[in-house]
Amino acid sequence: MIKEIADYYGVELVEVQSGDSFCKTNGEDTYIDRSFVAGKYIELGIYTDPEKRLVSFFHEMGHILTPKRVHNKCRTKYQVEEKAWKYGYKLAKSFGIEFNKDTKQWAKEQLNGYKGYEEREMGEEVWAQIKKDRGWDNL
DSSP, rough: OOOHHHHTOOOEEEOTTTHHHHHHOOOOOGBOOOOOTTEEEEOBBBOOOOHHHHHHHHHHHHHHHHHHHHHOOOHHHHHHHOOOOHHHHHHHHHHTTOHHHHHHHHHHHHHHHTTTTTHHHOOHHHHHHHHHHTOOOTT
C-alpha cells in the first residue's frame, strides 16, 4: 500500500533492507528506526514494529506534502518536524489509517528530540544572534 501511495504522489520510495547497498554505504545503524526524505525521495528505514514503520512513512510524506507557505512560516527545526507529523497524520487518516497509543507516543518522542535543535547544532550564542537579527526574540 505505501508504494502505491508514494507512486500516486510522484515520490520515489526506497525500502531499506538489512544488509543492502544503503546499509553497506551508510551503516545499518543509520536506518534502525529512522527514515530520511530529500525532495520527493524517501529512504524508509528498518523497523521491527510495522506500525512505527508505517507512521514513519506518513511522517516523511508529511514533509513532502507540507505546503510551501506553511513550511516558510516555520522558524525552527521543531516546527518543521511538527508540521510534517501533522500533515502525515492527516494523509494517513485520509486512507482510513489510525495509529495506536504506543505508536503516537513514540512519534511524539521523535518530535521532542528536535526541541532545542538550533541551540545544540549552532550553539546558544549563534542561535540567540540569529533570532535577534530576524526579530524572533519571542521564540
